[in-house]
Amino acid sequence: MTSLLTNYRIWAYLLFFAVLLALPLTGDDFWLNRVAKYLCFGMLGAAIALTWGYAGVLNLGQGLFFGLGAYAMAMPLKLASYTSLQQGSDQPVPDFMLWNAQPGASTDLCCITPGSWLWIPFQSQWFGVAMAIIAPVIVATLLGRLIFGQRISGVFVSIITLALVLLARLLLVDAQPLTNGFNGLTDLGYFNLFGTELDPYAVTTYYVITIALIVVLVLARLLVATRAGTVLQATRDSQTRALYLGYDVPAYQTFFFAVSAAISGLAGMLYVVVAEFASPSFLDLTFSVSMVVWAAVGGRGSILGACIGAILINVLEARASETEALVEAWKAIVGLVFVLVVIWLPQGLGGFAHDMMRRLTGRWRPEALKQEVRQ
Amino acid sequence: MSVYALETEALGVSFGRFRAVDGVSLKVAKGELRVLLGANGAGKTTLMDLISGRTRSTSGRVLLNGRDVTNLREYRIARAGIGRKFQIPSIFTGLTVRQNIEVAQSHHPGVFSNLRIGRSAADRARVEEVIDLVGLSDQMKTEAGTLSHGQIQWLELGMLMIQSPDVILLDEPTAGMTQAETGKTAAIINRLKGNQTMLVVEHDMAFVRDIAEKITVLHLGRVLAEGTVAEIESDAAVRAAYLGSQEISAC
Ligand SMILES: Nc1ncnc2c1ncn2[C@@H]1O[C@H](COP(=O)(O)OP(=O)(O)O)[C@@H](O)[C@H]1O
Ligand SMILES: [Mg+2]
Numbered sequence: 001m002t003s004l005l006t007n008y009r010i011w012a013y014l015l016f017f018a019v020l021l022a023l024p025l026t027g028d029d030f031w032l033n034r035v036a037k038y039l040c041f042g043m044l045g046a047a048i049a050l051t052w053g054y055a056g057v058l059n060l061g062q063g064l065f066f067g068l069g070a071y072a073m074a075m076p077l078k079l080a081s082y083t084s085l086q087q088g089s090d091q092p093v094p095d096f097m098l099w100n101a102q103p104g105a106s107t108d109l110c111c112i113t114p115g116s117w118l119w120i121p122f123q124s125q126w127f128g129v130a131m132a133i134i135a136p137v138i139v140a141t142l143l144g145r146l147i148f149g150q151r152i153s154g155v156f157v158s159i160i161t162l163a164l165v166l167l168a169r170l171l172l173v174d175a176q177p178l179t180n181g182f183n184g185l186t187d188l189g190y191f192n193l194f195g196t197e198l199d200p201y202a203v204t205t206y207y208v209i210t211i212a213l214i215v216v217l218v219l220a221r222l223l224v225a226t227r228a229g230t231v232l233q234a235t236r237d238s239q240t241r242a243l244y245l246g247y248d249v250p251a252y253q254t255f256f257f258a259v260s261a262a263i264s265g266l267a268g269m270l271y272v273v274v275a276e277f278a279s280p281s282f283l284d285l286t287f288s289v290s291m292v293v294w295a296a297v298g299g300r301g302s303i304l305g306a307c308i309g310a311i312l313i314n315v316l317e318a319r320a321s322e323t324e325a326l327v328e329a330w331k332a333i334v335g336l337v338f339v340l341v342v343i344w345l346p347q348g349l350g351g352f353a354h355d356m357m358r359r360l361t362g363r364w365r366p367e368a369l370k371q372e373v374r375q
Numbered sequence: 376m377s378v379y380a381l382e383t384e385a386l387g388v389s390f391g392r393f394r395a396v397d398g399v400s401l402k403v404a405k406g407e408l409r410v411l412l413g414a415n416g417a418g419k420t421t422l423m424d425l426i427s428g429r430t431r432s433t434s435g436r437v438l439l440n441g442r443d444v445t446n447l448r449e450y451r452i453a454r455a456g457i458g459r460k461f462q463i464p465s466i467f468t469g470l471t472v473r474q475n476i477e478v479a480q481s482h483h484p485g486v487f488s489n490l491r492i493g494r495s496a497a498d499r500a501r502v503e504e505v506i507d508l509v510g511l512s513d514q515m516k517t518e519a520g521t522l523s524h525g526q527i528q529w530l531e532l533g534m535l536m537i538q539s540p541d542v543i544l545l546d547e548p549t550a551g552m553t554q555a556e557t558g559k560t561a562a563i564i565n566r567l568k569g570n571q572t573m574l575v576v577e578h579d580m581a582f583v584r585d586i587a588e589k590i591t592v593l594h595l596g597r598v599l600a601e602g603t604v605a606e607i608e609s610d611a612a613v614r615a616a617y618l619g620s621q622e623i624s625a626c
Contacts, residue, residue, distance in 0.1 A: 222492065223490075225492050226489060226490050226491055226492050227477070227489040227490075227491060227492075227494070228486050228487075228489035228490050230470065230474050230477060230478055231478055231481075231486075231489060233467070233469055233470055233474075234467040234470060234474075234475075234478045236469060237466075237467040237468050237469045237470065238465055238466075238467060240465070241465045241466075241467065242467075242478070244450065244453070245478065245479055245481050245538075246454075246481050246484045247481060247484050248484045248485055248486065251485060251486045252486045255486045255487075
């Protein structure tokens with residue numbers, strides 16, 4: 001094993017973590033809140049890299065898992081909000097349920113609208129936290145078993161996931177009495193972390209999210225470094241050969257698909273804490289496609305690269321929106337960058353950095369050159 | 376236990392009324408390297424298909440270390456210990472040479488038992504030994520997708536060897552190789568000789584002279600002759616079968 005300290009990848013991670021941890025020194029709460037949101041998007045980039053880069057499974061419906069995590073968190077925060085607590089009943093009741101309630105109906109959470117009892121366990125914030133991870137994992141596991149068990153692969157997986165997120169969005173909007181439909185869940189309270197209220201603009205909240213991101217990145221990186229991670233990459237290159245070697249290929253694909261879903265659920269959950277809303281727009285196709293673009297630009301073959309890609313694009317977008325002339329042009333710029341990257345840097349910025357480092361450390365030698373040297 | 380690693384007894388198959396392999400009996404000793412020679416269409420590939428279970432035989436038996444494996448499913452024969460190099464290269468292009476060998480060294484099929492980093496010292500030593508045997512030590516960290524044609528063949532050979540099969544079947548291992556690559560392949564096979572039972576189909580006579588101990592000549596699905604290189608090259612029946620050609624290499 002090469003010494004850990006000479007491995008530039010470790011340094012890249014450490015440098016990135018140091019930058020994130022030092023950011024509050026700028027003292028700009030407004031930007032800190034924005035960056036915290038983008039760190040959640042960074043988790044999404046890493047989640048996409050895990051399935052797309054390492055398993056060759058392009059999920060065009062990642063927003064489904066993000067959305068599940070977001071709503072699972074938004075529900076307890078909605079119940080914790082001032083408006084829900086002021087409805088004159090023993091239990092908190094979301095305001096939109098009252099607007100929807102039949103005249104004379106009981107104003108209890110159990111029966112104010114059909115299905116409103118589903119909200120009862122969400123009075124516990126930790127139940128919301130658990131569901132934000134568990135629900136995406138369950139959906140991903142069932143879906144994975146179905147898709148990968150049937151040996152479905154490539155573009156068909158993308159089409160199925162895409163269809164699924166659109167279907168889920170439809171159901172979400174349709175279940176208006178339960179979910180507030182198009183308007184989503186707004187007017188949320190704060191998450192109470194062991195007595196500390198997580199104010200979206202507080203440095204504490206920023207650190208909670210930064211630490212979550214660091215844990216996600218380290219775990220994901222360790223996961224792909226396991227033997228199972230190597231087998232997963234083998235299934236990406238040749239499913240048949242991996243099967244022939246005796247590996248339970250669908251199990252590998254499903255497992256990493258579920259891990260990717262868990263990360264996305266966590267991202268959605270934390271996003272709600274800082275953004276203070278959850279909406280069906282999380283399940284829009286454009287959002288899921290955006291995640292893929294972030295990962296592609298950052299480098300789908302690199303968990304850190306895809307994560308930084310997501311953060312960078314969003315920071316630049318926010319900067320651009322401050323300049324009048326760039327607001328309209330921004331979408332075109334991102335589109336152009338995407339096309340250029342796909343053409344010239346198919347492994348994204350992460351892959352580019354990787355090649356540069358190998359060149360600098362002298363480990364990078366094209367085979368063709370080597371052959372010439374030998375002859 | 377049988378002294379023979381691989382035996383076929385009057386093995387045969389008919390495609391319709393055509394007998395592609397017609398009662399072939401071979402006895403390959405443990406650690407022996409046997410070369411199969413024969414003109415195009417002689418039935419060499421088909422014979423390997425019968426042994427590896429890709430094609431079901433219609434007569435005869437296949438014995439592996441004395442155990443009957445005739446017409447078992449392909450993967451079961453592979454697991455029983457007959458390894459065959461894939462015709463179409465099927466390495467994992469995105470993995471390094473080392474990772475390819477490691478993935479082929481599978482002990483556990485499931486995902487959870489593989490959720491750990493690193494492998495045992497014995498496993499690592501074996502991986503390095505195999506990479507060294509197939510001459511890819513300098514390419515250990517090279518992505519397999521960037522290897523040359525010859526290197527890919529050697530990597531596949533390594534992936535086969537790490538699974539420690541009792542018998543390895545190689546169908547034209549030097550096809551498409553340069554002369555230098557062919558020489559290196561011969562060196563690899565010579566290094567395995569004595570420890571690894573192998574059945575090799577080969578056309579290139581220079582290569583055959585380099586590696587062969589004992590040769591079996593197939594003709595029209597039957598064994599025409601068996602013997603050392605010198606015996607085969609001077610065999611009248613073999614010469615006649617090749618329509619008066621002066622050199623066997625004409626086949
Ligand atoms: N599946 C098959 N169906 C019909 N004929 C076959 C089949 N496989 C092989 N053959 C025929 O069997 C003969 C032997 O083929 P093969 O074993 O490939 O020869 P070799 O490898 O010695 O050149 C050929 O005439 C070939 O056309
Ligand atoms: Mg053939």
